[in-house]
Amino acid sequence: xxxxxxxxxxxxxxxxxxxxxxxxxxxxxxxxxxxxxxxxxxxxxxxxxxxxxxxxxxxxxxxxxxxxxxxxxxxxxxxxxxxxxxxxxxxxxxxxxxxxxxxxxxxxxxxxxxxxxxxxxxxxxxxxxxxxxxxxxxxxxxxxxxxxxxxxxxxxxxxxxxxxxxxxxxxxxxxxxxxxxxxxxxxxxxxxxxxxxxxxxxxxxxxxxxxxxxxxxxxxxxxxxxxxxxxxxxxxxxxxxxxxxxxxxxxxxxxxxxxxxxxxxxxxxxxxxxxxxxxxxxxxxxxxxxxxxxxxxxxxxxxxxxxxxxxxxxxxxxxxxxxxxxxxxxxxxxxxxxxxxxxxxxxxxxxxxxxxxxxxxxxxxxxxxxxxxxxxxxxxxxxxxxxxxxxxxxxxxxxxxxxxxxxxxxxxxxxxxxxxxxxxxxxxxxxxxxxxxxxxxxxxxxxxxxxxxxxxxxxxxxxxxxxxxxxxxxxxxxxxxxxxxxxxxxxxxxxxxxxxxxxxxxxxxxxxxxxxxxxxxxxxxxxxxxxxxxxxxxxxxxxxxxxxxxxxxxxxxxxxxx
Amino acid sequence: xxxxxxxxxxxxxxxxxxxxxxxxxxxxxxxxxxxxxxxxxxxxxxxxxxxxxxxxxxxxxxxxxxxxxxxxxxxxxxxxxxxxxxxxxxxxxxxxxxxxxxxxxxxxxxxxxxxxxxxxxxxxxxxxxxxxxxxxxxxxxxxxxxxxxxxxxxxxxxxxxxxxxxxxxxxxxxxxxxxxxxxxxxxxxxxxxxxxxxxxxxxxxxxxxxxxxxxxxxxxxxxxxxxxxxxxxxxxxxxxxxxxxxxxxxxxxxxxxxxxxxxxxxxxxxxxxxxxxxxxxxxxxxxxxxxxxxxxxxxxxxxxxxxxxxxxxxxxxxxxxxxxxxxxxxxxxxxxxxxxxxxxxxxxxxxxxxxxxxxxxxxxxxxxxxxxxxxxxxxxxxxxxxxxxxxxxxxxxxxxxxxxxxxxxxxxxxxxxxxxxxxxxx
Numbered sequence: 001x002x003x004x005x006x007x008x009x010x011x012x013x014x015x016x017x018x019x020x021x022x023x024x025x026x027x028x029x030x031x032x033x034x035x036x037x038x039x040x041x042x043x044x045x046x047x048x049x050x051x052x053x054x055x056x057x058x059x060x061x062x063x064x065x066x067x068x069x070x071x072x073x074x075x076x077x078x079x080x081x082x083x084x085x086x087x088x089x090x091x092x093x094x095x096x097x098x099x100x101x102x103x104x105x106x107x108x109x110x111x112x113x114x115x116x117x118x119x120x121x122x123x124x125x126x127x128x129x130x131x132x133x134x135x136x137x138x139x140x141x142x143x144x145x146x147x148x149x150x151x152x153x154x155x156x157x158x159x160x161x162x163x164x165x166x167x168x169x170x171x172x173x174x175x176x177x178x179x180x181x182x183x184x185x186x187x188x189x190x191x192x193x194x195x196x197x198x199x200x201x202x203x204x205x206x207x208x209x210x211x212x213x214x215x216x217x218x219x220x221x222x223x224x225x226x227x228x229x230x231x232x233x234x235x236x237x238x239x240x241x242x243x244x245x246x247x248x249x250x251x252x253x254x255x256x257x258x259x260x261x262x263x264x265x266x267x268x269x270x271x272x273x274x275x276x277x278x279x280x281x282x283x284x285x286x287x288x289x290x291x292x293x294x295x296x297x298x299x300x301x302x303x304x305x306x307x308x309x310x311x312x313x314x315x316x317x318x319x320x321x322x323x324x325x326x327x328x329x330x331x332x333x334x335x336x337x338x339x340x341x342x343x344x345x346x347x348x349x350x351x352x353x354x355x356x357x358x359x360x361x362x363x364x365x366x367x368x369x370x371x372x373x374x375x376x377x378x379x380x381x382x383x384x385x386x387x388x389x390x391x392x393x394x395x396x397x398x399x400x401x402x403x404x405x406x407x408x409x410x411x412x413x414x415x416x417x418x419x420x421x422x423x424x425x426x427x428x429x430x431x432x433x434x435x436x437x438x439x440x441x442x443x444x445x446x447x448x449x450x451x452x453x454x455x456x457x458x459x460x461x462x463x464x465x466x467x468x469x470x471x472x473x474x475x476x477x478x479x480x481x482x483x484x485x486x487x488x489x490x491x492x493x494x495x496x497x498x499x500x501x502x503x504x505x506x507x508x509x510x511x512x513x514x515x516x517x518x519x520x521x522x523x524x525x526x527x528x529x530x531x532x533x534x535x536x537x538x539x540x541x542x543x544x545x546x547x548x549x550x551x552x553x554x555x556x557x558x559x560x561x562x
Numbered sequence: 563x564x565x566x567x568x569x570x571x572x573x574x575x576x577x578x579x580x581x582x583x584x585x586x587x588x589x590x591x592x593x594x595x596x597x598x599x600x601x602x603x604x605x606x607x608x609x610x611x612x613x614x615x616x617x618x619x620x621x622x623x624x625x626x627x628x629x630x631x632x633x634x635x636x637x638x639x640x641x642x643x644x645x646x647x648x649x650x651x652x653x654x655x656x657x658x659x660x661x662x663x664x665x666x667x668x669x670x671x672x673x674x675x676x677x678x679x680x681x682x683x684x685x686x687x688x689x690x691x692x693x694x695x696x697x698x699x700x701x702x703x704x705x706x707x708x709x710x711x712x713x714x715x716x717x718x719x720x721x722x723x724x725x726x727x728x729x730x731x732x733x734x735x736x737x738x739x740x741x742x743x744x745x746x747x748x749x750x751x752x753x754x755x756x757x758x759x760x761x762x763x764x765x766x767x768x769x770x771x772x773x774x775x776x777x778x779x780x781x782x783x784x785x786x787x788x789x790x791x792x793x794x795x796x797x798x799x800x801x802x803x804x805x806x807x808x809x810x811x812x813x814x815x816x817x818x819x820x821x822x823x824x825x826x827x828x829x830x831x832x833x834x835x836x837x838x839x840x841x842x843x844x845x846x847x848x849x850x851x852x853x854x855x856x857x858x859x860x861x862x863x864x865x866x867x868x869x870x871x872x873x874x875x876x877x878x879x880x881x882x883x884x885x886x887x888x889x890x891x892x893x894x895x896x897x898x899x900x901x902x903x904x905x906x907x908x909x910x911x912x913x914x915x916x917x918x919x920x921x922x923x924x925x926x927x928x929x930x931x932x933x934x935x936x937x938x939x940x941x942x943x944x945x946x947x948x949x950x951x952x953x954x955x956x957x958x959x960x961x962x963x964x965x966x967x968x969x970x971x972x973x974x975x976x977x978x979x980x981x982x983x984x985x986x987x988x
Binding site for chain 1: 581582584585586588589592593594597598600601604742745748749751753754759788791792793794797827828829830831832833834835836837838839
């Protein structure tokens with residue numbers, strides 16, 4: 001049975017497998033390796049995922065959604081048409097699409113996967129990712145941290161030993177991992193990150209600055225105009241260079257010319273670049289590593305293409321960072337290698353990976369000094385401790401005749417629990433006794449997937465409790481899972497074939513909406529011809545017109561990066 | 563077990579040998595297959611490395627930095643961190659004159675034609691040789707902050723100008739509420755310079771701290787968050803605490819803590835018709851898992867309670883009667899009238915007490931709980947009693963209806979509470 005490796009990204013997703021020849025990335029139904037993490041419903045309620053959905057983000061923004069990964073592990077729902085979805089459900093739709101592609105490619109059912117998550121994803125977010133996979137009919141063999149995945153791919157590719165700093169700036173998250181390779185061992189020394197810093201934030205900052213300049217708020221624009229503005233800014237970000245770009249922006253009440261210069265971009269992205277330094281400093285500090293000891297700084301993630309990010313990193317370390325592999329797919333490649341490792345592929349027999357837990361995990365203990373500030377946080381597993389790890393600490397009753405102890409599980413670095421992330425709780429009954437007489441051992445076990453298990457042993461009775469009450473945000477009960485599965489199963493994908501035509505139509509529609517006058521009529525004309533040929537269903541004609549339409553659209557926009 | 567036994571090598575100061583031994587053992591003790599042994603092995607490995615490090619630094623005190631050349635893979639645990647606060651840093655740690663690249667960089671392959679920005683990277687010197695001051699571990703003496711690198715007049719002027727602008731902005735309500743008013747700070751590229759950034763951040767924090775102490779209206783979350791993003795105040799919290807006092811710092815940092823990060827996540831989502839928080843139902847214990855106190859049992863408990871209350875009421879009425887001594891009627895009718903409110907009062911107090919039941923319920927092994935099987939909040943119990951009274955008005959009908967409720971009587975349902983047989987339920 002093949003295990004596939006999946007990179008479930010904020011902006012793009014990809015999957016791959018390990019074969020005897022190495023990593024193979026699996027093309028999707030459009031023949032592309034990257035599938036945009038965009039989900040939409042069409043008017044018939046059929047499901048659209050990927051590039052076609054992405055093209056529809058402007059014209060059908062009420063039924064299409066992107067960049068939902070950041071809502072993983074929360075209880076928020078996003079409304080699409082008449083239905084509402086959690087980020088977990090949306091992610092499961094992306095996973096289902098990838099799974100379908102892999103099955104079509106391999107010609108066999110795929111039920112197991114290794115999925116990459118940002119190293120700095122918390123426990124709730126990891127569980128949500130796992131549940132998303134379950135909903136898509138995939139069993140998660142391993143959750144692997146994205147920078148670690150990138151490092152595996154990189155390490156196997158370069159076969160170079162030493163200490164590496166991996167900077168993974170993706171669409172929505174920024175991860176920093178410090179790794180060492182030697183003798184087939186990949187050891188992660190420290191991980192740090194920022195879950196709210198990624199390529200999307202740079203675009204956000206650009207949009208915000210444009211709106212500010214024209215004294216507009218987001219609500220002043222129609223959803224369509226806002227999405228159009230986003231796409232224009234994203235396009236400008238991709239094309240940044242020495243030459244200035246002049247964009248014509250439709251801001252609802254007026255149309256303005258906006259000149260995108262690299263100076264302007266530097267200015268709007270400065271706060272983000274400064275924020276990017278924080279986790280880098282923390283990872284180095286946590287592992288007591290002097291920057292001069294680092295043999296190479298490796299850039300991963302599509303957003304590391306930004307020249308300004310590169311030069312900032314270059315200045316920090318006094319050298320140019322390297323990126324020999326494709327930044328967009330290197331994580332998926334690493335996940336595929338991990339999948340190969342899980343299958344104990346012979347070629348990988350000599351590779352062992354050790355990772356760390358990026359957060360401190362602990363429980364709350366009563367604060368008698370100042371109860372106003374809430375309970376104290378008692379760390380049990382310290383951050384950047386090598387995993388798998390299992391550590392027990394003892395806590396005891398706080399009152400006379402106490403019969404119940406509530407063990408609350410938190411993650412974070414703050415001294416007070418209320419400022420840390422709540423993960424769940426566990427109630428334990430203990431025999432009555434004097435205060436402090438009854439003690440329980442709280443054992444935290446953190447596994448290779450970055451998932452936490454909590455066992456509580458009552459010392460006097462030897463009773464062990466390990467059932468965690470799951471009311472962590474974003475987690476689903478069995479019943480909810482069943483309901484979600486039924487709801488998602490009711491959503492059908494468009495048939496696989498013809499996806500290329502739909503993508504082309506979606507693109508033409510988007511261009512039609514954003515054009516005026518003659519240009520618009522020209523597009524309408526092209527579309528009419530195209531639809532007519534599609535109706536006739538003659539494969540040879542369709543292939544020919546496809547090419548023509550594509551050329552026609554290409555002539556209208558210099559670059560289609562959707 | 564000494565680490566060397568676990569690693570199966572002789573004690574050595576050669577870090578490379580230790581690593582090799584560790585790698586060899588690790589391939590037999592894979593972390594996913596044998597977590598406990600792996601932890602032990604890993605600890606042994608770390609201990610051995612630390613020992614080797616310690617030994618070699620004792621032999622040749624200055625060896626640590628040079629050692630790196632011969633031993634490119636060696637970790638330097640603690641070393642850089644501990645040397646930092648020393649008043650006289652090692653030569654290569656001195657933040658050199660602004661335009662000379664640090665000597666340590668010679669060892670790295672730099673692009674034959676380094677790009678222009680890299681060449682003038684005056685502040686790269688700051689980071690590369692010594693991790694910058696904004697690290698919270700230990701205070702860096704102020705003189706290094708105001709050291710030679712940042713002392714140009716121009717920088718001082720810019721700093722003063724920015725601070726003046728910040729002060730002015732703080733006088734306006736928009737300045738304290740809207741983050742975009744602070745964008746002027748990024749207009750100068752100097753802010754990317756570590757030393758300048760740190761100085762400005764520290765000075766600005768001082769201004770905010772002062773303002774905070776004077777008790778003016780608090781700054782908004784977006785403003786503090788934006789500024790914290792620029793200056794990493796959270797990362798230098800310890801130092802700021804020392805300089806400005808814990809209370810002041812806490813009051814500023816608390817603004818950051820108040821708002822959950824979900825806000826950003828929601829803002830980031832593109833498309834869709836809006837994001838809304840899903841109401842999370844508290845986990846309910848399904849009634850199958852507990853056994854309700856049945857109707858007859860409940861009636862019996864009620865009868866016992868009423869008996870108790872009436873007896874009590876008779877005593878009270880008798881007492882009133884005797885001491886009041888006004889009329890020669892018996893206290894019984896008064897007692898009956900008193901019994902109803904007394905019962906309600908008793909139920910109100912006792913059912914939300916740790917006992918969680920009236921004496922009658924207690925005797926029959928029943929306990930009143932909420933749907934999470936926890937003790938009722940007193941207010942919740944007030945609601946329960948009101949529900950009981952309301953259903954009491956429909957007394958006769960309810961009696962019949964309740965008989966078909968399988969122990970989940972009407973007032974239980976209305977007030978969302980259970981009366982369970984706790985002995986059998988556990």
